[in-house]
Amino acid sequence: MKHNILVIGGTGKTGRRVVEGLTQQGHNVRIGSRRNAPAFNWDDPTTYSQALKGMDRAYIVYYPDLAVPGARDAITALTEAALKEGLEKVVLLSGKGEAEAEACEQIVANSGLNYTLVRASWFNQNFSEGAFLDFVLAGQVALPMPDAEIPFVDADDIADVVTKVLVDDNYNGQTITVTGPRKMTFREVVATMAQTIGRDIHYQPITIEEFKKGMEAAGLPESYVWLFGYLFQEVLGNPDNQSVSKDVENVLGRKATDFQEYAEKTMATGVWNQEVTQSI
Numbered sequence: 001m002k003h004n005i006l007v008i009g010g011t012g013k014t015g016r017r018v019v020e021g022l023t024q025q026g027h028n029v030r031i032g033s034r035r036n037a038p039a040f041n042w043d044d045p046t047t048y049s050q051a052l053k054g055m056d057r058a059y060i061v062y063y064p065d066l067a068v069p070g071a072r073d074a075i076t077a078l079t080e081a082a083l084k085e086g087l088e089k090v091v092l093l094s095g096k097g098e099a100e101a102e103a104c105e106q107i108v109a110n111s112g113l114n115y116t117l118v119r120a121s122w123f124n125q126n127f128s129e130g131a132f133l134d135f136v137l138a139g140q141v142a143l144p145m146p147d148a149e150i151p152f153v154d155a156d157d158i159a160d161v162v163t164k165v166l167v168d169d170n171y172n173g174q175t176i177t178v179t180g181p182r183k184m185t186f187r188e189v190v191a192t193m194a195q196t197i198g199r200d201i202h203y204q205p206i207t208i209e210e211f212k213k214g215m216e217a218a219g220l221p222e223s224y225v226w227l228f229g230y231l232f233q234e235v236l237g238n239p240d241n242q243s244v245s246k247d248v249e250n251v252l253g254r255k256a257t258d259f260q261e262y263a264e265k266t267m268a269t270g271v272w273n274q275e276v277t278q279s280i
């Protein structure tokens with residue numbers, strides 16, 4: 001059966017890939033973006049209904065993170081609008097080990113809509129499409145939490161899982177935890193990228209305070225600086241959060257992507273050969 005599906009964050013790391021996957025399967029996809037028509041803007045709840053109109057399912061990616069103040073109100077307003085517009089199911093992208101995100105998961109679970117929750121570990125693509133790309137390009141990756149062992153997950157795997165559970169009602173009411181196949185420290189992922197790229201890239205351990213000061217000095221907004229502090233402390237600071245899940249394999253019937261494989265496919269795109277633009 002073909003569906004009409006709104007992909008919020010459809011121009012971002014996971015959303016872009018979900019759009020591709022659903023389109024390939026012949027579903028009718030609308031990209032939820034501030035740049036689309038009708039526009040979707042989390043900061044303007046009056047845009048929600050227009051974007052949801054005519055859709056029967058939606059992938060919800062909140063920006064910048066479900067942990068920020070305002071996320072609960074936005075998720076409440078969105079699910080209410082979705083119910084009003086007659087949607088039958090939503091899939092929420094959530095963060096593994098974030099208590100604040102779990103509050104938003106509960107809002108979705110209690111909304112009256114069918115739903116699947118997809119809880120993700122930190123993405124590999126933070127090093128190629130996100131906040132840490134410029135560090136890699138500069139050859140110096142200065143990040144806190146050197147001892148944290150993180151089961152980094154690939155955005156391709158998240159998107160494949162989301163694409164499947166969006167249209168498969170067997171996953172209704174379930175929480176799928178998506179991680180990579182092994183835990184790695186920042187030092188290990190940096191060494192893997194350096195070897196694959198064939199360039200000197202160093203990992204420098206710093207404190208969370210030093211990282212936040214660097215962001216402030218680069219002129220990043222206070223809310224963004226707070227969010228990174230929270231994510232480093234809350235998500236990476238708790239070893240209980242860093243377990244490897246088998247859910248990618250269980251849902252997709254294939255192994256989750258290893259960081260080495262991510263590094264190789266990313267190298268082939270040329271993204272790590274560009275000039276540094278800015279640095280946080």
Ligand SMILES: NC(=O)c1ccc[n+]([C@@H]2O[C@H](COP(=O)([O-])OP(=O)(O)OC[C@H]3O[C@@H](n4cnc5c(N)ncnc54)[C@H](OP(=O)(O)O)[C@@H]3O)[C@@H](O)[C@H]2O)c1
Nearest residue numbers: 009011012013033034041042062063065066095120122123
């Ligand atoms: N990165 C990670 O490691 C990680 C781990 C676990 C969970 N997550 C979750 O993933 C989600 C996205 O994070 P990400 O790092 O992957 O970001 P991303 O996908 O790169 O996010 C960018 C997307 O957000 C959209 N966007 C930005 N501001 C918006 C606004 N005001 N209204 C509507 N859309 C807006 C952008 O669309 P336009 O610019 O086209 O409007 C773009 O599609 C967050 O909820 C986060 O909690 C991330």
